[in-house]
Amino acid sequence: xxxxxxxxxxxxxxxxxxxxxxxxxxxxxxxxxxxxxxxxxxxxxxxxxxxxxxxxxxxxxxxxxxxxxxxxxxxxxxxxxxxxxxxxxxxxxxxxxxxxx
Amino acid sequence: xxxxxxxxxxxxxxxxxxxxxxxxxxxxxxxxxxxxxxxxxxxxxxxxxxxxxxxxxxxxxxxxxxxxxxxxxxxxxxxxxxxxxxxxxxxxxxxxxxxxxxxxxxxxxxxxxxxxxxxxxxxxxxxxxxxxxxxxxxxxxxxxxxxxxxxxxxxxxxxxxxxxxxxxxxxxxxxxxxxxxxxxxxxxxxx
Numbered sequence: 001x002x003x004x005x006x007x008x009x010x011x012x013x014x015x016x017x018x019x020x021x022x023x024x025x026x027x028x029x030x031x032x033x034x035x036x037x038x039x040x041x042x043x044x045x046x047x048x049x050x051x052x053x054x055x056x057x058x059x060x061x062x063x064x065x066x067x068x069x070x071x072x073x074x075x076x077x078x079x080x081x082x083x084x085x086x087x088x089x090x091x092x093x094x095x096x097x098x099x100x101x
Numbered sequence: 102x103x104x105x106x107x108x109x110x111x112x113x114x115x116x117x118x119x120x121x122x123x124x125x126x127x128x129x130x131x132x133x134x135x136x137x138x139x140x141x142x143x144x145x146x147x148x149x150x151x152x153x154x155x156x157x158x159x160x161x162x163x164x165x166x167x168x169x170x171x172x173x174x175x176x177x178x179x180x181x182x183x184x185x186x187x188x189x190x191x192x193x194x195x196x197x198x199x200x201x202x203x204x205x206x207x208x209x210x211x212x213x214x215x216x217x218x219x220x221x222x223x224x225x226x227x228x229x230x231x232x233x234x235x236x237x238x239x240x241x242x243x244x245x246x247x248x249x250x251x252x253x254x255x256x257x258x259x260x261x262x263x264x265x266x267x268x269x270x271x272x273x274x275x276x277x278x279x280x281x282x283x284x285x286x287x288x289x290x291x292x
Contacts, residue, residue, distance in 0.1 A: 001212055001287040003280050009211065010232060010283075013225035014249045019137035021130035024147060028125035031154045035118055038155075 106170050113161055125154055128171060132178050138245050139182040141230065145189070153181045172259075179242070179260045186238035197231075197289040204228050208290060235282050240275035247272050 104112070104123070112120035129150065136149040156177055164173050200208070207224035210217055219225065233241050246257045247268075254272070258265045 002215070003283050003287065005215060006211060006283055006287075007276075007280055009215070010225060010229040011244075011248045013222070014229045014233070015251070017226045019134050021134035023129040023133050023150075027129055027147075027150070028122045031125050031151060032118065032122050034151070034155065035121065035158055039118065 107166065110161065110164065110166070110170065113158070118158075121158055124157075124170070128174055129154075131171070131175065135175065135178045136182060136185075138249070139186055139241070140189075141234070145185070149178075149181055149185050152185075153178045156181065176260050176262075179246070180262065183238060183242050183261065186241055190238065197286045200231075200290075201227065204231075205290075232279065232282055232286070236275065236278055239271050240278045243268065243271045243275040244279060247275075 104120070106124070106127075109120045109124055113124075132150045132153050133146060136146045136153075140146045140149055153174070157174060160177070164170065201224070203222075203224035204227055207222055207228060233244065236244060242261065243257065246252045246260065247254070252260070254265055254268045257263070257268045261268070263271070
């Protein structure tokens with residue numbers, strides 16, 4: 001069988017039989033109705049999309065801070081212990097009143 | 102006086118969605134004819150056409166009006182059809198054992214007397230459809246645009262978003278892929 005000739009013949013067959021351009025009844029109405037339905041649900045969709053984006057951003061930020069806290073070597077030294085400093089500051093007035101007594 | 106295409110597009114962009122309807126009505130025949138080249142079932146054709154129009158509405162802001170709306174829409178249609186082909190590759194591995202009698206007769210006639218095997222025959226049309234379904238999405242798109250719709254390489258590049266050299270490479274590969282499938286079919290039939 002001559003494959004090149006068969007290919008030529010079949011492609012000619014495809015060219016000779018173009019597909020129809022018939023459009024289903026009221027297709028344009030269906031598209032317009034779909035667009036209207038889409039527009040109605042859009043505010044909710046926007047809100048949901050916004051929430052998801054915010055959740056993803058928060059997760060990324062939390063991961064970055066977590067990684068920073070985990071890998072930062074100065075975090076474990078007592079010299080700059082943030083929690084201790086914070087406690088000292090917070091209870092400074094109590095300490096002062098104790099000393100005064 | 103009937104509003105022009107530019108008036109309708111401007112109205113849609115201002116928020117008047119109803120002005121989109123005449124555009125859908127005017128250009129749907131072309132969209133459907135294109136979709137029927139890539140999908141066999143009518144439900145699939147309708148899904149493609151619907152997808153094209155929903156995308157067209159969403160992306161209408163990107164239509165700058167430098168080229169006719171129809172060209173812009175056809176680009177969108179071809180790309181949607183390509184996406185459809187990529188998503189529906191289930192028929193590609195079907196066997197040639199299920200050729201119908203008219204298809205077998207047409208092939209027999211082609212082998213014995215090639216000049217009498219008419220390209221206008223229904224069997225030839227069905228057979229070419231069967232071959233095209235077995236092509237990869239890229240090959241099918243290129244063969245359809247280049248060989249069947251008789252478009253130039255430059256036009257195909259514009260429609261698909263591929264570069265001109267890429268279209269040429271893909272056309273070469275697509276013809277080879279088609280010949281391979283035809284050879285496989287011939288082998289299946291005569292061995």
